[in-house]
Amino acid sequence: MSSPKRLAGLVAGIIVTLGIGSVAGAGIASADPVDDYIYDLNNAGIGGPRNTLLDLGKGTCGKPRTAAIANVRHNTSLDEGDAAFLYDSALRFLCTG
Numbered sequence: 001m002s003s004p005k006r007l008a009g010l011v012a013g014i015i016v017t018l019g020i021g022s023v024a025g026a027g028i029a030s031a032d033p034v035d036d037y038i039y040d041l042n043n044a045g046i047g048g049p050r051n052t053l054l055d056l057g058k059g060t061c062g063k064p065r066t067a068a069i070a071n072v073r074h075n076t077s078l079d080e081g082d083a084a085f086l087y088d089s090a091l092r093f094l095c096t097g
Contacts, residue, residue: 037093057090
């Protein structure tokens with residue numbers, strides 16, 4: 001293999017390795033689960049005071065899905081779909097520990 005081809009192969013290998021390392025590092029440097037939960041809700045159009053959303057989400061942890069969704073609906077003006085989304089998001093981000 002000629003020297004320019006070898007150098008090109010080496011550079012390409014380094015670029016691929018750095019790219020894979022960057023992607024892997026991005027997964028490791030995940031945001032705070034609380035911030036992910038709030039972002040998830042806001043991205044779905046569910047807003048409100050941060051503390052209220054956190055209290056609602058944490059209040060669903062460990063409760064049966066149907067009862068937790070009914071409780072969220074009773075304490076908010078959220079419809080069934082949004083209350084279910086809040087429950088699912090809380091389960092994913094807040095109730096894992």
